[in-house]
Amino acid sequence: xxxxxxxxxxxxxxxxxxxxxxxxxxxxxxxxxxxxxxxxxxxxxxxxxxxxxxxxxxxxxxxxxxxxxxxxxxxxxxxxxxxxxxxxxxxxxxxxxxxxxxxxxxxxxxxxxxxxxxxxxxxxxxxxxxxxxxxxxxxxxxxxxxxxxxxxxxxxxxxxxxxxxxxxxxxxxxxxxxxxxxxxxxxxxxxxxxxxxxxxxxxxxxxxxxxxxxxxxxxxxxxxxxxxxxxxxxxxxxxxxxxxxxxxxxxxxxxxxxxxxxxxxxxxxxxxxxxxxxxxxxxxxxxxxxxxxxxxxxxxxxxxxxxxxxxxxxxxxxxxxxxxxxxxxxxxxxxxxxxxxxxxxxxxxxxxxxxxxxxxxxxxxxx
Amino acid sequence: xxxxxxxxxxxxxxxxxxxxxxxxxxxxxxxxxxxxxxxxxxxxxxxxxxxxxxxxxxxxxxxxxxxxxxxxxxxxxxxxxxxxxxxxxxxxxxxxxxxxxxxxxxxxxxxxxxxxxxxxxxxxxxxxxxxxxxxxxxxxxxxxxxxxxxxxxxxxxxxxxxxxxxxxxxxxxxxxxxxxxxxxxxxxxxxxxxxxxxxxxxxxxxxxxxxxxxxxxxxxxxxxxxxxxxxxxxxxxxxxxxxxxxxxxxxxxxxxxxxxxxxxxxxxxxxxxxxxxxxxxxxxxxxxxxxxxxxxxxxxxxxxxx
Numbered sequence: 001x002x003x004x005x006x007x008x009x010x011x012x013x014x015x016x017x018x019x020x021x022x023x024x025x026x027x028x029x030x031x032x033x034x035x036x037x038x039x040x041x042x043x044x045x046x047x048x049x050x051x052x053x054x055x056x057x058x059x060x061x062x063x064x065x066x067x068x069x070x071x072x073x074x075x076x077x078x079x080x081x082x083x084x085x086x087x088x089x090x091x092x093x094x095x096x097x098x099x100x101x102x103x104x105x106x107x108x109x110x111x112x113x114x115x116x117x118x119x120x121x122x123x124x125x126x127x128x129x130x131x132x133x134x135x136x137x138x139x140x141x142x143x144x145x146x147x148x149x150x151x152x153x154x155x156x157x158x159x160x161x162x163x164x165x166x167x168x169x170x171x172x173x174x175x176x177x178x179x180x181x182x183x184x185x186x187x188x189x190x191x192x193x194x195x196x197x198x199x200x201x202x203x204x205x206x207x208x209x210x211x212x213x214x215x216x217x218x219x220x221x222x223x224x225x226x227x228x229x230x231x232x233x234x235x236x237x238x239x240x241x242x243x244x245x246x247x248x249x250x251x252x253x254x255x256x257x258x259x260x261x262x263x264x265x266x267x268x269x270x271x272x273x274x275x276x277x278x279x280x281x282x283x284x285x286x287x288x289x290x291x292x293x294x295x296x297x298x299x300x301x302x303x304x305x306x307x308x309x310x311x312x313x314x315x316x317x318x319x320x321x322x323x324x325x326x327x328x329x330x331x332x333x334x335x336x337x338x339x340x341x342x343x344x345x346x347x348x349x350x351x352x353x354x355x356x357x358x359x360x361x362x363x364x365x366x367x
Numbered sequence: 368x369x370x371x372x373x374x375x376x377x378x379x380x381x382x383x384x385x386x387x388x389x390x391x392x393x394x395x396x397x398x399x400x401x402x403x404x405x406x407x408x409x410x411x412x413x414x415x416x417x418x419x420x421x422x423x424x425x426x427x428x429x430x431x432x433x434x435x436x437x438x439x440x441x442x443x444x445x446x447x448x449x450x451x452x453x454x455x456x457x458x459x460x461x462x463x464x465x466x467x468x469x470x471x472x473x474x475x476x477x478x479x480x481x482x483x484x485x486x487x488x489x490x491x492x493x494x495x496x497x498x499x500x501x502x503x504x505x506x507x508x509x510x511x512x513x514x515x516x517x518x519x520x521x522x523x524x525x526x527x528x529x530x531x532x533x534x535x536x537x538x539x540x541x542x543x544x545x546x547x548x549x550x551x552x553x554x555x556x557x558x559x560x561x562x563x564x565x566x567x568x569x570x571x572x573x574x575x576x577x578x579x580x581x582x583x584x585x586x587x588x589x590x591x592x593x594x595x596x597x598x599x600x601x602x603x604x605x606x607x608x609x610x611x612x613x614x615x616x617x618x619x620x621x622x623x624x625x626x627x628x629x630x631x632x633x634x635x636x637x638x639x640x641x642x643x644x645x646x647x648x649x650x651x652x653x654x655x656x657x658x659x660x661x662x663x664x665x666x667x668x669x670x671x672x673x
Contacts, residue, residue: 053568074574086565090587099583100573147573 002064002077002154002187003029004050009059011045011211019045021211022059032181032188034202036195036234042211043191044159050189051080051157064154074103079148080157083164085140087132087147093119094128097146111150118146121180138169142176149180156181156188162197174201195235199223207231229360232284232353238317240284241327243302244357247273247281256281259323266298266349272364273354281363284353287317290329292337295346302327302345309339318343411649417642418444425638444643455619458644461626466651467536468611468622469604472543477597479544480551481589485581487552488559489567499556505549514613517542521614539614543604551596558592559585594659601655605648623648 004027011020020042027033035043048054050061052073061068068076079100087096094115101111119125122142132140141161148156158177162170178201181188192198198205199219207214207222207230215227219235226232232240245256245263254270256263263283265273273281285300294301302322310317315330318337329345337343354364416430419440433439451457483502487495521533532538562585570580586593608624615625627644630637 051568051572053571073568073572074576078572080569080572082565082569084563084565086563086569088566088569088584099570099575103574103579147569151573 003027003062004155004187004189005060005062006046006050007060007062009046009049009061010057011042011049011054012057018211020049023208023211023213025206025213025216027187027189030185030187032178032190032201032203034198034205035189035191035208036198036205037193037208037214038234039193041208043193043208045211046208047080047157047159047189047191050076050155051078052076077154078157079151079153079155080159081144081148081161083160085132085144085164087140087143089132092129092131093124093135093143093146096132096143097150100147100151114150114152115146118149121149121183122146122176137165138173141165141169141173145177145180149184152184154187156186158188158190160192161190162192163194170197177201196237199235205235207234209234225362226353227362229282229284229355229362232355232362236286238287238328238330240286240353241325241329242282242284242355243322243325243327244280244282247279249274256283260303261301261322263300263352264298269298269349269352269354269364276356276363278356280357282355282357282360284355285347285351287328288330289347289351290331290345291347292331292335292343292345294344295348298349300347300349300352302347304329304343304345306337306339306341306343309337414642414645416440417638418646420444420639422639444639448640448643448647456621456626458623458626458647461621461623461644462647462651464536464615464620465605465623465648468539468543469601471540472547472604473597473601475540475544476547476551476600477593480548480555480596481586481593482581483548483552484555484559484589485585487556488562489564489580489585499552502549502552506553508549510546511609513542513546514609518613533614534616534618536615536618536620539610542610542614543607547600547603551600554596555589555592558589562588598656598659602652605652 004025006023006025006027009020009023010018012018023042023046025033035046037043045054049056050063052068052071056069063076063078088099091099097115097118098111101114106114115128116125119128122145124139124142124146127135127139127143132143135143141164144161161177162173165173174197177188177190190198190201199222202219204216204218205222206216209230215222215231217225222231222235226235226240229242233242243258243261245258245261248255248257254265254273256265256273283300290302304318304320304322304327306318306320308319310319311333312330314333316333316335316337318329318331320327320329320343327345331337331345352364353362355362413430416433417425419442420430420433421439421441421443424439448458451459453459453463486492487499518533521538525531525533532541566584566588567580570584575583606624607622608628611622611625612628615622621629623644627641627648630640630644
């Protein structure tokens, strides 16, 4: 159990490429935090620096109030689960899990007890004497988790541990990891490129892009109040729609217009837009927040020509374009919309996010 | 065709019928393989039979006559040869000398190559690739080229320090180790590059230092390569005549190859001794091969990652 603090953590490779740029995150004791971002964003590099597998260019890492910058991995009191599992192929499942404890000269009886206990949690008791090669992908992944658990580390580091599993197994193992976290109350740092994984598992999520931390917050905060356009587009599935609208101020009445769309701002939004002095803004709205039919009073109306309709069971996903921009909406299954139809969709001001088109930072929105 | 395959065939033909049908291509393959095997075995069988015939028989009839007159077979040659015991110049003394050279060389080359390869693949120092390329470059250096310079170097060391390398078993061992290393490092390095780095990182997090990683993770995984290297190295050194001839010629203890070479004459060589000695010298590599061959089996890495 430990607090992990990343203080201006930076990694610059020898070629000059900046992988992680001044990362500042304070991870609370017992917290489950997800590092999420597209591939190559530096999230894995950050994790490897915490693990001690990658040198730190500058900045500081503190685990349990101890600076670990120059400590080898074994002295950091961490365990790591690799994307590739990295099980020792020549050792049995039991030995794979016991290896770390054996190296720490733990008494054999204690090792056996720890391994049996971990095997029980992970339902691996039947496989203890098998080699990793004789196990399925899901079982191997559980062994990798078991290897981390038996060590009882202060911090668990997980590098995309589910990406090699099929969809069904992924959901199961996701729940398993969440259970382990509740049970052990250990600090967990979980790297993934899958925002759904991050949203479902993390107490908090750190969104990273191009080595720079975009936002840290609870899944709800990131969903409802993304700090910038990147976070807004990255979190949520299907992703948020964005359209550019021109701001016009006619006799003190602010209106935003685009090709096929109109936004009538409410009072607070009007004031902010007037004060910003911007000619154009980017407006974001989530597919699930669109309603069929125009809105009365303040809100956004988008006229959409439908290209594709996808049936999801309870809902229908409609793809179309409005003023040259692709727009996706989730609507009720009872609608009789057809491909080629032109439909007006609307969103209330509460559901709108307004971004500065240059800085991409969020100006207005909930939260 | 295996029973498993046959059982999964459609029920139109009974499994019994299918099991006994042999594909013509398999017959051809087996005939060719048998022919090659016989072709390769003829000289060895010839030597074995010569060693089992009386000394006088060699000049009277060919070894193949044994198939019609098996009564001529005798162990007398072996008795004569082994009767000298371990006295210097005898076959058992040569066997001991050969083992005294081959075993240390094999062990040293295998261990040093594995350690060097570990450093070249998993170490974090600059210039690893350059060092590896230099080692590969040494592979093309013919051994014969180094004989005279090394001999004079040994003599120089002997003259200045009193350490007798020329004419000694130690000198031969050093020479063989030096010339075995480039290939050994090359082989082990190429094998180790196939070991996922994740495994070592997992080991580092588990608490292993470099030495433990080498001993507990990399070496067990590299066993097939180390076993092949050990077998190759053993057989090369065991069969070496040239190095022993240069460095051990004036030593009272000879290697087996030198012993056999010593039995050749300009006009009439002692074929009964040569054939018997050759059979004795074959036994050791055969034992080594059968002891290590199971490590040739691949697939130890299956299940490491993914």
